[in-house]
Amino acid sequence: MKKQNLFIVPAMAFFLSLSGFSLKKDQPDPPSNTPVFSKATYTGNDAVYTNNPLASNEFYNPILQGCYPDPAITRKGEDYYLVASSFAMFPGVPIFHSKDLVNWKQIGHVLDRESQLDVHDTGISQGVYAPGITYNPNNDTFYMITTAFAGGLGNIVVKTKDPMQGWGEPIKLDFEGIDPSLFFDDDGKAYVVHNDAPDKGKELYQGHRVIKVWEYDVEHDQVIKGTDKIIVDGGVDITEKPIWIEAPHLYKKAGNYYLMCAEGGTGGWHSEVIFMGDSPKGPFEPAPSNPILTQRYFPSNRENMVDWAGHADLVEGPDGKYYGVFLGVRPNTENRVNTGRETFILPVDWSGTYPVFENGLVPMKPKLELPEGVTNKTSEKGYFPNGNFTFEEDFSNKQLDYRWIGLRGPREAFIKQGKKGLEIKPFETEITELKPTSTLFHRQMHKTFTFSTDLAYKPKSENDFAGITCYQNERFNYAFGITKKDKAYYIVLQRTEKGNSEVLASKPISLSENISLKVEADNDVYTFSFSTDDTAFTKLGDSVSGDILSTNVAGGFTGAMIGLYATSANSIQP
Structure with a gap:
């Protein structure tokens, strides 16, 4: 790629990044077998928020509920930008903006076009991992660096002068490993740190990893060959056989260099650890008080449990104090993780030699005090909500909310807005297949929620299906909707576990008018119901378990999603 083209963003990409994507309007009425969703409503009702109302000087933690894992953050002046992993979701790498670290607005996605992201044949927990975002004051440029486990890319970097205006095309980087992060020093030099395997033949145990550093050529956007060096082997203390040292970030403070990493793997032993050295290339010595953040030592029956805390990044706040964003999970009453890994924040005490997350080594609380001078606006329109809230979408706006995403391909490939609502052009693909699906997804953001939609649809044959899916991945999901058998219309509920599908309930119905579909979850109990008179x-069938929608049952790294789904290759038989 020619260097002078890096910041040229096509006109359409600019438009998409600026204001969401535009839906075609004023089209003729669709055929009756084209599903039209005229409304969708998501309401969260978690007890933790009901039982812990906010005072005027408080805000809720996590700041991003639902599957927004592996957060990274950067700052330019008064502007903060935060990114998170998106795996095989499309568009990729959601990006948020804030002035105060409390109130966030999603401004789009970093990888919002097919030339940047190819995940069409990728498992949902593959794709784009652990993005890092860094502002380089030496050339007034933002960098997003990540590992793309799809499309033959590997480690890539994209750049922009302004995150509000879209990002350039990906530049493939010449190194292996995962979780890369960029660091720009005061002298203009740049470095990449990342997780990698030990040198060949030197792996000592399962989960043994190392942290490497490379010098980075800013002019040519490439690591400099021969400059790689292992700066951490195994973790804080290799004699203890620490696992999965990863997600490294470099910082500089008071002339010292700090290397912060996750250790222990994304699970119950997850933690954050810190090292210090006098050069970006080390040697680095671990802090005597590691870990500086973890929730692994506490009883599993603790109230309002937050677990798996780690994979963090630090930034100086507007008040001059440091803050850290990190991932954590909030299991439901059956200790299942349906909402996935979420983005949390804590203040960081860096008054001493090493930073320590304030209250990050005790059981975490659901509320934090607002920084001085900050007002909580998360309940106001335009800001990303948290706590209990209702999100309504009638699909009448020209722009679709950024929370609506596709899987393995762009949303625009299967949706358009007509006079009566959102039309989904069904693909010949089911949600049980490892292919792009004609499904518009919204993340599950609460343990207790209701999601409903109004649907106008008359399937022509048994090959047609439209409705709702509750989805963890292609091998673990529920499908709830309308199909046809012989001359009758049916509403059906199918459960897919480990790739094996079973129809749990079905019922013949009349489709003279629109039908309303609803799924309600109370922790592990999910109930599917329908209405023909609004x-x-x-209720269709019995209530079912949400076990197959949990990360710790289905595996992988994502949280559950609720989707508006249609297919013309239906295999569900009433």
């Missing part, structure tokens, strides 16, 4: 809902 008032009285009828």
